[in-house]
Amino acid sequence: MEPFLPEPGTLWPAILRQTEHALRCGALRPIETTQALIEEAGMRFIVRQVSSLTRKEESRQTGNARAGERSAVNPFLPYDPDLFVAELSDTHVALLNKFNVIDHHLLIVTRRFESQDALLELADFAALMACMAGFDGLGFYNGGAEAGASQPHKHLQMVPLPLEASGAPLPIESVLAHEHRVGRIGTVPALAFRHAFAYLDPGFAASQHAAQAAFDCYRALLQAVGLRAVQVNGELHQSAPYNLLVTRRWMLLVPRSAECAEGVSVNALGFVGSLFVRNAAQMQVIRTLGPMTMLQRVAVPAVVPELPPSFGDGHAF
8 A cells, every 4th residue: 555656746747748648649638618706605616617528428428339238438447548647556546537627637546446435445545645745736536426426436536726826725715714623523614514624734645644644534524424334245335425625734525415406516626616517507507596505405404403314324433
């Protein structure tokens, strides 16, 4: 589980080199967007309107047709060598996201198939921390299809910071100063849905014990929101879908109730203030309802009389 990157500072140059190569050979197919800023609840949401998502859908359909009788196509087994960035560990590799909306979007992928519904393990955090030591970015995980995962093969993701050149590294950071904490785990009052938040020790990402510290924090966040481990075919899965977001400074976990609201899909990035829409009609939905309302509709209410069965069944951490 030791990282394979021997020298600090090797990952970012590798990303830049591979991006140039993948663009040149056509393996990388960036999706063009236009951008709007919508302010609500003290946050300046970035909403990107995607102009060419149909290209991704067409590619998926073509891939499915070529797969013959296979029920699904796994783009990670085998992965496209033109998108390969680095060996992270004996369990994970780093790849470029083929259809990237944000430049230098990295995928942290397990070498063998593991389910995207499986709980993250220490090895996953070791791979993530190897990337975070390389450049300042946002790591995130879409835990299940209802949390925005588009591929069933386990993969974390990472994008460089800042997300928007003229603002804070992330829109959510404008409201984190009001975080309320009892003990180690806290909540952010501006986020009116169930979640758990924790600050991380300064410089933790570069420390020798970063993976263990991040893994321990992740388990504490899961417990704080009522998520538990359940056995599925010999693998530990989460008892309900969720999104995890990790920076060098903090960690946020949000349980999910739905993948989309009013037809607009939301993945982990929505909860730090970055949303994506397919067309002008979806942009108008967000303007009308407000981005925070969109998040509330795909999350879980902050206060409920009791945990539903999907949260309560299983093993405590």
